[in-house]
Amino acid sequence: MLADMGLLLDSFWRAAAYCLRPRVVALSVLPLLLMVALALGLGYFYWDAAVQGMRAMLDASTLLASVWSWLQGWGLGDVTAVVAPLMVVLAVAPVLVVVSLLAVALLMTPALVALVAERRFPDLERKKGGSFIASVVWSVGSTLLALVALVVSVPLWLVPPLVLVLPPLIWGWLTYRVMVFDALADHASKEERQEIFRRHRSSLLGIGIITGYLGAAPSIVWASGVVFAAAFFILVPLAIWIYTLVFAFSSLWFTHYGLAALQRLRAESAGLAPVVATSDVLDAAGPPAVATPALPATSSAPSLPLAPSPSNEKPAP
Numbered sequence: 001m002l003a004d005m006g007l008l009l010d011s012f013w014r015a016a017a018y019c020l021r022p023r024v025v026a027l028s029v030l031p032l033l034l035m036v037a038l039a040l041g042l043g044y045f046y047w048d049a050a051v052q053g054m055r056a057m058l059d060a061s062t063l064l065a066s067v068w069s070w071l072q073g074w075g076l077g078d079v080t081a082v083v084a085p086l087m088v089v090l091a092v093a094p095v096l097v098v099v100s101l102l103a104v105a106l107l108m109t110p111a112l113v114a115l116v117a118e119r120r121f122p123d124l125e126r127k128k129g130g131s132f133i134a135s136v137v138w139s140v141g142s143t144l145l146a147l148v149a150l151v152v153s154v155p156l157w158l159v160p161p162l163v164l165v166l167p168p169l170i171w172g173w174l175t176y177r178v179m180v181f182d183a184l185a186d187h188a189s190k191e192e193r194q195e196i197f198r199r200h201r202s203s204l205l206g207i208g209i210i211t212g213y214l215g216a217a218p219s220i221v222w223a224s225g226v227v228f229a230a231a232f233f234i235l236v237p238l239a240i241w242i243y244t245l246v247f248a249f250s251s252l253w254f255t256h257y258g259l260a261a262l263q264r265l266r267a268e269s270a271g272l273a274p275v276v277a278t279s280d281v282l283d284a285a286g287p288p289a290v291a292t293p294a295l296p297a298t299s300s301a302p303s304l305p306l307a308p309s310p311s312n313e314k315p316a317p
Helices: 002-018 022-060 062-073 080-120 132-158 166-184 190-199 201-214 217-227 229-270 278-285
Strands: none
Touching (some): 002 229, 022 080, 022 229, 132 166, 166 190, 166 201, 190 201, 201 229
16 A cells, blocks of 8 residues: 555656656647647638628527617627627637647657656566557547446536535546556556556546546636636637646656556566666656765774785795
């Protein structure tokens, strides 16, 4: 139990430290760049048509006609000319966010696993226990099970304490199953992966629940961007960046924990102490200090007589 707790804390601070690396920061900014590229491309080809179509829908609504007339009576002019572009942005933004995050999730996890393996576990054997197809099937199956659990547990959300417990618990279960599989897919065999799931289920579930609560932070920023429309174009990208950074931290935490647990499992199977990589030691303690030769200690004990040195003189007869 103490060993698992030590592994949990060790992998936590390593994941936090890795989030400051330039490669991880660049990956966290990637969805913003992708979203901007998609928005500019779609806006260049479809912006005018989308705004005109939205304005036609607003003008054709009999329910909103009285609202527009009332606002124009207050001297606000053509309100639909202002509302239509805003409605287009609100309708397209979620689609761009989802597409960007999915694309980055497919690219980020393998890159982060490769980063951790390269720096901490360069000698860890790759047994290729999980293929891309197996990862997709595992992720889809786990997601479906999580959705079923969410739907079944909805009536229990009416009980005030459970609404704060059940969704993060289900989300944490889904997160650890998907991310641990991806972290071990390249290095562990199927049997090793199953053994790690069995031994470390509680710790991995705890990581999933903690990162699930961390994932709620971007939602608060996103909601603020919807409420404060003036800051929409600042708060929403900020929420996307925070969400991607939380995703990177979660993936790094699971990867550090999973590969370290795999290394210990193999060392245990071989009857040896876990081998610590040189880069792992450098990450943990910095560059090694240069050893200084020790001075000989003085002693009051009498010294032994030295052996006579060989001489070229011949003994006397």
